[in-house]
Amino acid sequence: MFNRRTTLSKFLIEQLKGSPDSNALAALLVDVAAAIKAISAVAAKGALDGNTGSLDTQNVQGETQKPLDLLTNEIILRHCDWGGLVAGMASEEMEQPFDIPGEYSRGRYLLLFDPLDGSANIDLNVAVGTIFSVLVHDRDDAPVEADYLQPGNRQVAAGYAIYGPSTIxxxxxxQGSHGFTLDKEIGNFILTHPNLRVPDETDQFAINTSNERFWEPPMQRYVEECKAGKTGPRGRDFNMRWIASMVADVHRILIRGGVFSYPRDNKAPNKGxxxxxxxxxxxxxMLxxxxxxxxxxxxxxxxxxxPEQLHQRVPVILGSKCEVERIERYHREFDDGTDQPFVSPLFNERSLFRPEARA
Incomplete structure (x- = not known):
């Protein structure tokens, strides 16, 4: 029996009604969705297509590339370069922006993307994903690197796909964040998670504690308080989750709540x-x-x-409002010297957060 369901195309028509150049933006997002469908099919084959393992190449950040890093990057480029919708594209896997081939017309949008987030997990069959961002290019000339260096508050669209038991x-x-599940029988994305909301309060946090010794004191303070649970200053127990795929960790927060942290540390201080x-x-x-x-x-x-550079890195702390505000307060208190000593039951009277400990 046929059920009337909201497809991605119908959703975009409704959401973008009355917006400038709405047809072009909707068409670009449909092209991105088509690339995601292709990536979903490739990722699902895993080792059957010989796309596991690592290559002898590195990306611009010096990270060892996987075969799927390059393949998924090419899939997005080829789905989006020909339609006259983008002026240029930039990818985590490419040192310089991608220029639209001369035989194609240029549009007014810039597409930026991480083609396969969490690709280090691909050999383990752990959920990976694709992340993308759309900016407006407001000049007639071909874009140069500086045109991509726009703050995130100028994004006109953003999203991710997660390739798990289903592709979402x-x-x-x-106008809110919304989730669509790929119905492989009809080849279309269907609205299944409208108006996602992150609860203000949470008892879950996601962080890689193997780097704890490299964190700044405010982050150490926050995590130690969470780990102290009911016996600590927070007075309640917390659960820690860490998948090591940003898409998977953020998706869990959008569905269940929580706070995700990849904080600044001194392990590689030059990266910021x-x-x-x-x-x-x-x-x-944005999501x-x-x-x-x-x-x-x-x-x-x-x-x-x-942004100051195309491949600039930043600390990231996002999720439930109250926990992010608390972490920001701990950073302010540390910076201005008003943070209170924290005594962890794990360390008796020792504290990393006493003012004299910074010297």
Missing amino acids: LVLSVG GRLRLLYEANPMA IEQAGGLASTGRNRILDKQ
């Missing part, structure tokens, strides 16, 4: 953070804020940060 696309065009501002932090921050959460570097709103 989460999207925002500035671990996650890419343009390809990961900005689109995820979280559109769902009622907050997204911060620990000191500033991510979406207000002015």
Whole structure:
């Protein structure tokens, strides 16, 4: 029996009604969705297509590439370069932006993407994903690198796909965050998670505690308080989750709540953070804020940060409002010297947070 369901195309027509150049933006997002369908099919085959393992190449960040990193990057480029909708594209896997071939016309949008987030997990059959962001290119000339360096508050659309037991696309065009599940029988994305909301309160946090010794004291303070549970200053127990795939960790927060942290640390201080501002932090921050959460570097709103480089990295703390605000307060107190000593039951009277410990 046929059921009337909201497809991605119908959703975009309704959401973008009356917006400038709405048809072009909707068409671009449909092209991105088509690329995601192709990536979903490729990822589902795993080792059957010989796409597991690692290559002898590295991306611009010096990370070892997987075969699927390159394949998924090419899939997105080829789905979006020909339609006259984008002026240019930039990817985590490419050192320089991609110029639209001369035989194709240029549009007014810039597409930025991480083609396969969490690709280190692909050999383990753990959920991976694709993250994307859309900006407006307001010049007639071909874009140069500086045109991509726009703060996240200028995004006109952002989203991610997660490739798990089902393929889910989460999207925002500035009117909330909404989830679509790929119906493989008809080849279409169907609205299944309308108006996602991140609860203000949570008892779950996601962080890689193996880096704890490298964190700044405010982050150490927060995590130690959470781990102390009912016997600590928070007075309640917390659960820790860490999948090591940003898409998977953020998806859990959008569905169940929580706070995700990849904070600044001194393990690689010259990088300024671990996650890419343009390809990961900005689109995820838009989705979280559109769902009622907050997204911060620990000191500033991510979406207000002015990018300085195409592959710039930043600290990322996002999710439930009350927990992000608490982490921001701990950073402020540490920076101005008013933070209170924290005594962990794990360390008796020792504390990393006493003023004299910073010297």
